[in-house]
Amino acid sequence: MAEAGHSPAEYVTHHLRHWSSGSDSGFISLSDWHLDTLIISTLLGIAFLTLFRIAAVRATSGVPGKLQNFVEVLIDFVDNSVKDSFHGVRTFVAPLALTIFVWVFLWNAMDLLPVDLIPKLWAAGHAAAGHDPAHAYIRVVPSADMSATFALSISVFLLIFVYSFKGKGVGGYFKEFLTHPFGPWLLPFNVILNFVETLARPLSLALRLFGNLYAGELIFILIALLPWWAQVVPGLGWALFHILVITLQAFIFMTLTIVYLSMAHEHH
Template identity: 50%
Template sequence: MTTEHVGHEAPTNIEYIQHHLSHLKSADGMFNLDTFWVSAILGLIFLGVFYMASRRATAGVPGKLQNFVEAVMELVNDVVNSAFHAKSKVIAPLAITIFCWVWLMNAMDFLPVDLLPKLLSFAGVHKLRVVPTADVNHTFGMSFGVMLCIIGFSIKAKGLGGWGKELLTAPFHAHGFMAIILAPINLAFQLIELLAKPLSLSLRLFGNMYAGELLFILIALLPWWAQWLLGGPWVIFHILVVTLQAFVFMALTVVYLAIAVEKH
């Protein structure tokens, strides 16, 4: 992991950090193209691997790929079965997709800091951040999708009228005139709870992955022997962080959806 050169002079440490924390943006500056393309490619890789495993699945002695996919599915199914007690054909595939996709995006942190930016620099691309989950826009986007799922699951389980009634009557259940007085307060609490769930999901994932990315960049500034001395143990520890954050995002999504279908 070596530092890049801007022009003919080596960048300062601050310039190096700023460069690696800068996104490849669209022409109008509104979209982070690196986040979009890396996450899209990893999503296609996930779909391709699982599709290949399904095509090669056998009732006899399974291969390594089938064993791996079945282990992942068993892990996710255990979480779903323990937390989500309603009937749904969507929840298990959704949970598996979230866990695998988030894990792949987190795992981009394992690549050497300068590897992909250096390779793409030959094609004229001079800015690239390869960890989509270290982009708060992406984590907010995923958590916004979770929030839409929460609303959708709740409406499907309780009906539009039942969901609307719950917004006005929970958590303070009252009757008569008091129900009317407490309705705005109940609505405020319900909206706060609804927004807090995706907000916590996105910030937890973003904070952990951004910190990991920044630490790898700082390690890359050290002499080569210090990079191996400090980088090796951190990579081993980061494997746990990457996996745990993917699991937490998936598990909390399942829990939030389970709460959404319960009647209060």
């Protein structure tokens, strides 16, 4: 429920503003750092690595524990997804796909926390430190920050070039870029088509993830504007549906990454 003294518009605006190194300039900024996104993403990454490290250390050839079972099922699921789409050496692609799936899922899962939980704790910490709690901004869903989704998609975009040059060679890549799919006589059309296709990959990866999670976060905030007794049914219903969304978006990002790297590595 919106805090006393704050209009619904002020409540929504406050929850959608980042803890930034400068003045938060909106969806994406080239000059300011979204500190909340950086810190929460790092903590989630450390939690992921720590959990999997514990599972690896405790792994046994005998009767596996619940953690080992969970990790093995997840690894088999990701490895089978890579086998189905990527036909080269998987020593890098499979761990990359696992990292993307788990990390993006953890990013998305932060949306299931109560809307006011971390912001209120953050505001209390600001007040205890002698700062104005009204200016204590924090967002806890990294995938609802376009800066984070583009950072991840651009990393995949750069890997596409690495695997293109690795699989085809520099000359082979540019020959394919200039002559595929219509042949050398229609070179201008080939260049336009391949340029749009290449640029669309990081854009689609970043914007799809951002759009779905930003919309989900906004709906949770709007539900939080209702009186507490009216939040239970819509909040629970949206949370249950959102579990499917956060899993599906992590899977889509992973799958498209595998497919893009496979297409880059193979000759046409």
